[in-house]
Amino acid sequence: MxxxxxxxxxxxxxxxxxxxxxxxxxxxxxxxxxxxxxxxxxxxxxxxxxxxxxxxxxxxxxxxxxxxxxxxxxxxxxxxxxxxxxxxxxxxxxxxxxxxxxxxxxxxxxxxxxxxxxxxxxxxxxxxxxxxxxxxxxxxxxxxxxxxxxxTAEGIAKAQVDLIAEQIGDAGEIAILSASANATNQNAWIELMKTELEANHPDITLVDTVYGDDDDQKSFDQTAALLQSHPNLKGIISPTTVGIAAAARYLSTSEFKGKVALTGLGTPNQMREYVEDGTVTAFALWxxxxxxxxxxxxxxxxxxxxxxxxxxxxxxxxxxxxxxxxxxxxxxxxxxxxxxxxxxxxxxx
The missing domain is CATH 3.40.50.2300 (Response regulator)
Known part of the structure; x- marks a missing residue:
């Protein structure tokens, strides 16, 4: 259902x-x-x-x-x-x-x-x-x-990995922008994403996981830091509605727009402008x-x-x-x- x-x-x-x-x-x-x-x-x-x-x-x-x-x-x-x-x-x-x-x-x-x-x-x-x-x-x-x-946690994790894999040609470096380090759901999804990547996407490398604490500005800043720290980054997964919107906002006016893929979990009203302007191709949610x-x-x-x-x-x-x-x-x-x-x-x- x-x-x-x-x-x-x-x-x-x-x-x-x-x-x-x-x-x-x-x-x-x-x-x-x-x-x-x-x-x-x-x-x-x-x-x-x-x-x-x-x-x-x-x-x-x-x-x-x-x-x-x-x-x-x-x-x-x-x-x-x-x-x-x-x-x-x-x-x-x-x-x-x-x-x-x-x-x-x-x-x-x-x-x-x-x-x-x-x-x-x-x-x-x-x-x-x-x-x-x-x-x-x-x-x-x-x-x-x-x-x-x-x-299911497995379904949520797989959906996000499948989306980023499709958007970066199933190869390259990716990072995760999560909420708080203690969030039960975030941590469960991240572990399952790692398992999914190892099992079915050997050419994708998870190089970093950072935490924006579901705070818009901190998530925005963490996105900027990720891109500075990992110049070969091809994609970001943000399994949190605050994080994905903040990351999209940063990417939309940066040199990385169209070069670094972003997906994760977001709401349509938050993400609409970033889908329409080409910053984000696709994302998921219930x-x-x-x-x-x-x-x-x-x-x-x-x-x-x-x-x-x-x-x-x-x-x-x-x-x-x-x-x-x-x-x-x-x-x-x-x-x-x-x-x-x-x-x-x-x-x-």
Whole structure:
């Protein structure tokens, strides 16, 4: 199943208002459906409260996933909030997890900046009755109830390697511009990309991996440094939406435009001008709006007691249909999609 549904993707991606005020009424300390409710805030019961905690605020990717989450929470009659740090770092999310637990939030949906550093805080929240759903970037499995995976790590890694190989003639030096050095998903993809390169692309050499910490300026500067340090560089893979946009911005006005290929994971609205001006040929992603939408419905199903997170559990996710829980409490959205000049105009997010 593929994560893009044009009926949703073409609706547009209006900017999400950051810092929606917490709805204090309707918060319950328990992890099950609020007393007298049906898990959807109907029938006179208290509304299920769902808080989204992205890696950092002000990130267009997470703006889009939170937009989907908000739509889902509104669809099942719950109360939505988005909170988070301005910078993505391993411990920057801890205080927000603790606050959510103290406020009795029913479901916390989080993209983790570190697989292990958040576990103590998440365990405290779970003990207080909050259901924990990770999305985009997972924690250690024992620290949460469900992980909503955008696509398999193997599929994401292979898609990016295939794209760069095609763009540089399957030979030459490449580098990776990642997010933070601790990001669970980034590190998993990078290791799998290395395996894919070694197994199927012997003439491509990975010469460097650098980290922009999902900060636009740092990613821009790291791109410049890569090109200065590796004069024979033929391509860059950036498996992060902030990084690929910053790298494209640098390349678009540099002498390297058209000479150094760039691919990775990005959103159409970020990358459109760079595809149209020839800086970037093709890149990949799933629909982050669908990812947030699915994560919110997963939280609702946990809170309502419809599922426990065990393998084989199934639940309905609104417009996206039915999903099944796989091994290690993982729910798969779908496969990555390749954007290029022929199709990028069909999407708006």
């Amino acid at each position: 593929f994560g893009f549904r044009k009926t949703r993707a073409l609706l547009g991606a209006a900017a999400l208002t950051i810092g929606v005020a917490l709805v204090a009424s309707g918060c319950t300390a328990g992890g099950g459906a609020p007393e007298g409710g049906n898990g959807g805030g109907e029938g006179g019961g208290e509304a299920i409260t769902v808080t989204f905690l992205p890696k950092n605020l002000g990130n267009p990717y997470f703006d889009t996933s939170s937009k989907g989450g908000k739509a889902a929470v509104e669809a099942f009659g719950g109360a939505f909030e988005e909170v988070g740090p301005t910078e993505a770092s391993p411990t920057s999310q801890v205080q927000y997890i603790q606050t959510a637990a103290q406020q009795g939030v029913n479901g916390l949906v989080i993209s983790a900046n570190d697989p292990s550093a958040l576990c103590d805080a998440l365990e405290e929240a779970r003990s207080a009755g909050t259901k924990i759903v990770t999305f985009d970037s997972d924690t250690d499995p024992e620290c949460r109830d469900l992980f909503i995976n955008q696509a 629909n982050p709006e669908d990812l947030g939408y699915l994560a919110a419905f997963a939280a609702q199903a946990l809170v309502a007691g419809d599922i426990t997170g065990e393998e084989g559990d199934s639940f309905e996710a609104g417009d996206l249909g039915e999903f099944e829980v796989g091994a290690d409490g993982t729910v798969l959205l779908g496969d990555p999609f390749v954007f290029n000049a022929d199709n990028i105009g069909d999407f708006d997010f």
